[in-house]
Amino acid sequence: MSDTLLVEARGAVEIATLNRPERLNALNGDLVDELNAYFGGLAERREVRVVILRGAGRGFCAGLDIQEDRATDETPVLRTLRTQTSIGNIYRKMRACPQPIIALGHGAAAGGGLSLLLASDVRYAAPSFRCNAAYIRIGLGGCDMASSYFLPRLVGASLAAEMILTGRFIDAGRALSAGLVSEIVDEDELLDRGIALAGEMLATSPHGLRLSKQALNLNIDAPSLEAAMAIEDRQQVILSATEDHREALAAFLEKRTPAYRER
DSSP: OTTTTTEEEEEEEEEEEEEEEEGGBBOOOHHHHHHHHHHHHHOEEEEEEEEEEEEETTSSSBBTTTTTTOOSSSOOOHHHHHHHHHHHHHHHHHHHSSOEEEEEOOSSSEHHHHHHHHHHSSSEOOOOOEOOOOOGGGTTTTTOOHHHHHHHHHHHHHHHHHHHHOOOOOOOOOOOHTTTTSEEOOOOGHHHHHHHHHHHTSOOOOOHHHHHHHHHHTTTTOOOHHHHHHHHHHHHHHHHHHHHHHHHHHHHHHOOOOOOOOO
C-alpha cells in the first residue's frame, strides 16, 4: 500500500486507515486506486478474516477531493464517467469481499466517505461523528455512490429522503437512533471496540463467517421469503459437511474453544 492507505495486520484482522489527514482523508486518485486494489484483493487472502476501516486525523472521510486536478484529454462526460465508476467500484468490492468490514466513524463522513461507512457491515461512531450525502449541495443529484441503495435500507425511506434531498448533516445521536450505527463509543476507545468485535467474529468458523456475510448481502434484496430461506438452506447444507462444523459441535458439548482448521 502507498502512504494514502495504511494497512496493519493484527493476526487475522487487518486495520485499514485512510491516511490523508491534511485533506480530511478526501478521495483523490491515489486513495481511490489503493482502496480498489485492497478490497479487490481480499477474496484471495484467506488469512485475513475481518477488516477494520477507519480514518486518520480529525475525521473519517470528506468524500471526493474536489480540489484535485483531474484534467485529461477525455471529454468531460467520459472523465466524469471514469471517476464515477472508479470510486463506485470501491463499494462494489467492499460488498463482494468475503471478510466482514467494521467501520469506525469519527468527525465528518461526507459524500463518498459516507458511502464507505454504508458499504461496511458494522458501523461504530464516536460522539464527534456527523455524516451527510453531500452531492446535492454542489449542484449534482443527491443520489450518488450507492447512497440511494444503502440509506433507505439502513435508516428507512423518510430519513434517507431527508438526507439525500437536502445534503444536511446528521449527528452521532441521530445516526444511532436511526440504526445507521450500532453504538456510540468514546473516540479513544473506538479502535479497541472494533478489535473486540472482530475478536468475537474470529471465534466463529472461517467458512461460516464468510457465507453468513454472503447470505446477508443476497437476502437484503431477496424477492421472497422462499428465496431467502433457500439461500439459508444452501449454506447450512454446505457448512454441515465441513470438519469445522463437527469441531464446533464437539467443542460446544465439551465446553471448550473450537480449534478450527479449514481456511
